Amino acid sequence: MKKMFGIWVVVVFGFIFILSACGEQSQEDVVEKLESNLESMNGYKARAEMTMNTGQEDQKYSIDVWHKKKDFYRVELSNNQDEEGSQIILKNEDGVFVLSPALNKSFKFQEEWPENGSQPYLYQSLVNDILKDNEAEFDISEDHYIFETKTNYQSNNNLPYQEVYFDKKSYTPVMVKVLDKDRNALVQVNFSEYNTDPTFEDDDFTMEKNMNSESADTSVSSDAEAETDTFSVVYPQNMKGSELVEETQLDTANGERVIMTFSGDKSFTLVEEKQEVVQTLSSPQMVDGEIVNLGHAIGALSDNTIEWTNNGMNFILASEELTREELIEVAQSVQGKEVK
Template structure:
């Protein structure tokens, strides 16, 4: 009798353990979908590390989302404070703001739904749902998915690993991988709060351009740079072209250099440095393209051009021959080469 009683206890214990055991892939996906549907929004802080080129870049990030279509992503560039940026989406459109330089772009864009965004909760969940071949595993503290990515103009980052906290099912870490499964982008979340209360002006452009937020300076806090000369950079990736002509222009408040490349793929690269930043908020520049990440900054890209600011220099790359992906290749290679 004692023997059968003991066996019964073991079976009962196994049943209880099975009922309280690990969630399946389907269980976790169902819970993620439910959270996404029921939440009013979220706010998170994270660090994004970028291992592209010769230098590693890092950003501190503050990410806010209010249903259904309000977003604010503060990116504090630890190597270029004046180049820190804000990606903003509200009823008026999609904006990329650089408050310290008093610069802003306005896009007619489907961002952020048009490509993967490793720092946005709904983008991560969407990538999991859209990949029927996504793999799933558990660790002591995390549920881990490996999925395909959706970067429209970049095929060099085909997959990502997404780590969720087991208790809260909130994102903890995202690793974006290259074709060799090496980590190129790593997002580490330090906080993630569901259903926060936001100030009424949190997603307004003027508020974000004129208020120092998350350590991001605004124009009135940045000193003028009258004595610094433009240090011209040259791209490593030329796609079969060579430098054919260089022309320099002295501006009233700065310098401009135009580099013309000719060959298999013709393109022009303009670099301009201003010595004084405007002190009043100007209207955003309209762009018929999308905000894209160059790794070290967010750029504005159209079908035939891409422009961005970095370390006090404005860059403009234009070409009728380069594809969007090729423009990104040339643009990202510019920061990895020293001046000639």
């Protein structure tokens, strides 16, 4: 009798073990489901908060992502500190653009965005990074499938890894941590909404509609505020061993311009200028470079120069000595502290 009882115990526990094993998804199963999701959906709308740790106080930004199959994208980046509105990365049949609607300013890029690098807020990019990494690590928590993969940031080799958390039920991203070489999270994206069955208007991805989304509101008040607008100089917090040796202020047709020269271990020049709101929609400025997410703004990186707009200001950072990664790090630190 005891022998029979022992046999039944072994059988029951073995059966439970088999059931639990069958119920858990393998890495291959999850990857296959992610690919299937990507193929079957006609688009999505997502909302997220991105936190960037640049060595100073953490900076938080809101991201709205729209994607319509196959090659239509709209990524809006905004933050509470920028009183001049948001910036938009737009991809449609005419190309890839970075828009500053409040300023009626736009750049056009000759590049294969978003396929040319990792994008932590795009479903396609996250899945593709997993598929390309044969050494991707896989883990399972109570609510998430977790991957650690290599990244592909062409302009920044200081962020080589990422952790991606997918919801177990919907297989949509919940959180992404972009890691440095020591596995410290320098960028974190937390998704709060994910709609995989969205509706779009026919003109949602046109430049005209997106450029008009804010410029009408801001242009009404721009004339009234022009007389009281003060020029505020913003200094980089990360100077790569250099120091400010010269600061020149010039009067231009558009207002005041400040040129700052930094010398030391790595010399560079920073130009700041109050950006005038253009009253009519002009042709996009062509850029032979790539899109760079600075956190507080979307930049245009070409050769040894980064240009961006933030809080109604236009910035140009140039250096023959800084690497591309260092250019980005200095540009990311141009925020927060002002001298009027």
